[in-house]
Amino acid sequence: xxxxxxxxxxxxxxxxxxxxCQNTDPVTPKSSVAQSSIMTNAENKLALNxxxxxxxxxxxxxxxxxxxxxxxxxxxxKDQVHLNFYVNQSTYVDQSTQQxxxxxxxxxxxSKFTVSSQTLKMGDIISTEMYCQDLDQAERLxxxxxxxxxxxxxxxxxxxxxxxxxxxxxxxxxxxxxxLVWKGTITPEAKYQQQGDIVFxxxxxxxxxxxxxxxxxxxxxxxxxxxxxGIKQGVGDWDIFVEKIEGxxxxxxIDTVLRLKRFTVEPIDVKGKQFVYVLDRIVESxxxx
Numbered sequence: 529x530x531x532x533x534x535x536x537x538x539x540x541x542x543x544x545x546x547x548x549c550q551n552t553d554p555v556t557p558k559s560s561v562a563q564s565s566i567m568t569n570a571e572n573k574l575a576l577n578x579x580x581x582x583x584x585x586x587x588x589x590x591x592x593x594x595x596x597x598x599x600x601x602x603x604x605x606k607d608q609v610h611l612n613f614y615v616n617q618s619t620y621v622d623q624s625t626q627q628x629x630x631x632x633x634x635x636x637x638x639s640k641f642t643v644s645s646q647t648l649k650m651g652d653i654i655s656t657e658m659y660c661q662d663l664d665q666a667e668r669l670x671x672x673x674x675x676x677x678x679x680x681x682x683x684x685x686x687x688x689x690x691x692x693x694x695x696x697x698x699x700x701x702x703x704x705x706x707x708l709v710w711k712g713t714i715t716p717e718a719k720y721q722q723q724g725d726i727v728f729x730x731x732x733x734x735x736x737x738x739x740x741x742x743x744x745x746x747x748x749x750x751x752x753x754x755x756x757x758g759i760k761q762g763v764g765d766w767d768i769f770v771e772k773i774e775g776x777x778x779x780x781x782i783d784t785v786l787r788l789k790r791f792t793v794e795p796i797d798v799k800g801k802q803f804v805y806v807l808d809r810i811v812e813s814x815x816x817x
Contacts, residue, residue, distance in 0.1 A: 574682045574696055578615060578626060584609040584712030586698055586757045593704035602708075608633035609670070611710055613641065617751055625774040632667050632675060634660035637672070648678050648700070661781045688713050697707055714776070716806040724789030724806065731776075733816045736768050745769050747778065752785055775807035785812040 574580055588609035591599035602609060611630040628650060629638035638657040641648060653671040660667060679701040698710040717723055730752050735745035751764040773788065787808045795802045 551790045574684055576643070576646055576680055576682050578613065580682060580696075581613040581643065582615050582697075582715075584696065584698075584714055585711035586712050588708060589697065589711045590707075590709040592707040599669075599706065601669055605632060605663070605666060609666075611692055617719070618640060628674075630670060632663050634663045635657055635667060636795035637667065638676075643680070646680050648680050650674055650676065650678075670762055671703055672707055672806075673704070673708070676703055716791060716804075719792040720793065720804065722791060724791045726808070727788050727790050727805075727809065728754060729786050729788060729805075731786060732766070733776070733780055733783045735778070736778065738770055738772065739768065743770065747773070771805075774805055781816055783814050783816060784810055787811050 588606040588611075591606065593599050593603040593747045598647050599755075607629075609632050610628070611628065614629065615625075619727045626640055628641040629636055631637060635656045635658050639650040639653050640652045643649075653675050655667070655671065667723060681699045682696055682700075686791050694714045698712060698729050700708040700710065702708070728751065729749045732748040734748065736748045738744070738746040747769040748766055749769045753761045753763065755761055773786070777784065789806045789808050790805065791804045793802055793804050
């Protein structure tokens with residue numbers, strides 16, 4: 529029987545389970561953002577519901593105390609303070625279960641949540657238990673702030689009319705008086721309107737010449753295969769990848785194994801399926817001497 533902590537982590541971390549991967553594809557087309565069910569209304573407001581929260585990754589933009597002054601303990605690290613909402617993420621729990629997960633850059637914390645009439649309700653906060661040194665105080669504060677009820681409002685940012693990724697703003701007014709403002713970045717699942725396949729690629733540190741002379745350099749990649757227990761079973765052949773992996777920044781001093789989400793998009797200039805690859809996480813990395 530899973531403990532409460534184990535049940536939560538199985539839910540919010542379920543996306544980190546290793547599964548087998550497919551072969552590489554050297555061509556990735558550009559794709560426009562799919563139509564979303566979250567539409568801007570005349571007051572620049574967005575629909576506030578579970579779907580609109582789960583469709584975005586939220587990063588802290590501002591934190592204010594009861595007097596409206598900056599909460600420096602969070603403001604100074606706001607680039608690494610993140611909030612996510614998940615729905616139906618685990619086979620271990622009732623499919624209607626909704627989980628929120630947040631972090632200040634070390635442990636993963638979270639709780640079940642509900643949203644009704646602009647009120648976010650969160651229960652007891654559970655957490656992983658890594659020692660975080662200078663982040664311990666910020667973690668305790670975030671756990672305290674997120675527990676209980678808070679009022680939410682969501683609106684599109686000023687560049688929404690011209691940007692493919694409008695990055696909405698979520699304002700959270702806590703019952704204790706503090707205010708947190710979050711900036712949203714659309715999830716790839718919402719962007720491409722599908723659940724991506726999971727694949728694993730090894731990326732060589734050394735960039736390669738591209739088939740197209742107009743391109744400066746391309747990635748050298750090969751598929752990596754794991755069994756259901758996450759044990760590596762083998763690798764495929766090296767190939768040249770001519771497009772970019774969304775969210776990945778190449779370092780010519782490091783070999784990496786990446787867990788990627790692969791989304792199928794409509795072909796632009798060739799027949800057959802084409803794919804977009806989005807970085808989910810780095811599985812392994814090793815510095816090249």
